Amino acid sequence: MLSDDAARHLASGGALPEAIADAMTENVIAIHGLPLSVALNFRVDGRDVIVPMAVEEPSVVAAASNAARMVRLSGGFFGEATEAVMTAQVQLDDVPDAHDAPARIAPHREALLAAANASIPAMVRRGGGARDLEVRVIDADEGLVVLHFHVAVGDAMGANVVDTVAEAVAPEVERILGGRVGLRILTNLPLRRMIRVRCEVGADALGGAELADGIARASRFASKDPFRAVTHNKGIMNGIDAAAVALGQDWRAIEAGAHAYAAFRGSYAPLATWTRTETGLVGELEMPLAVATAGGSTGVHPGVRAGLELLGRPSAGELAIILGAVGLASNLAALRALAGEGIQKGHMRLHARKHEAEAATTTSATATKRGEA
Secondary structure, three states: OOOHHHHHHHHOOOOOOHHHHHHHOOOOOOOOOOOEEEEEEEEEOOEEEEEEEEOOOOOHHHHHHHHHHHHHOOOOEEEEEOOOEEEEEEEEEOOOOHHHHHHHHHHHHHHHHHHHHHOOHHHHHOOOEEEEEEEEEEEOOOOEEEEEEEEEOOOOOOHHHHHHHHHHHHHHHHHHHOOEEEEEEEOOOOOOOEEEEEEEEEHHHHOOHHHHHHHHHHHHHHHHOHHHHHHHHHHHHHHHHHHHHHOOOOHHHHHHHHHHHHOOOOOOOOOEEEEEOOOEEEEEEEEEOOOOOOOHHHHOOHHHHHHHHHOOOOOHHHHHHHHHHHHHHHHHHHHHHHHOOOOHHHHHHHHHHHHHHHHHHHHHHHHHHOOOO
């Protein structure tokens, strides 16, 4: 499954070379490690995948793997991803007659899209580029208008691409509408870059009809109460973030987009729901998810490259669906524990392993100070 370089990197313990770390960011003084694990049993769109996960919290990997095993008995996870379209925002303040801004932009639409594409020729050559634009009048009285440029970015995350577009088109937008240009940057709420992941799981695989009923009730609770919904969604992000970190993704952007989308309809809601069926449950997850298999850390970090090899070198869309499946599995595992024995029993058993390791480390350090080791 791995190239020689990737196999050697993992066999050596996966340490990031200091020279690469120093090139990736600033003021580097050391390499900070996280356990690199693999989640097993995942079948996504008919293909078996081994999912790298980097996380310090006990039970996340085991829980996702166990839930994936249950779902696997019903065929696994199935998903779809929209085209990888990111959105650039161009803000203007003090626009005169701001309420007419959409009508004033309309005759210039094609010219503005052409200007956007002229600023990113390499992306256009790869089949990406500006797909659409829209005008949003945020506050007509204050003259606050925002233009959204929707740009297909292929297998890249796309932040640099759309930021380039925003800065390139801003002067012409200002000339057309008047006012003063403000911010020119992407939004991390990419509503045109969505995933939907679905699975079925049998009541027998879960441990019985009572557990299936309890999971459905817990899902309904999350749909009614934002205090529960945020913890419900945190369980989803346990899995997605761990895989995102292992695979060099911008997990801060993923988190921001996920929670913004959860609140987008006016009240905070769950990203995933579980519905009772005659035989078990159907789980469905929908969220924006911007990930990359090209650019950023994906070509620099040897561990990230190895992780993408383990996954079979997916496209960005395929990777987004896999991460969604991990999130849905993590959610199922948490709800099953909550509906059954409670979250603490298995969680604290794994926590005990960390405490044992901590005690061993402390004892070793004390012995070293005393000259005993």
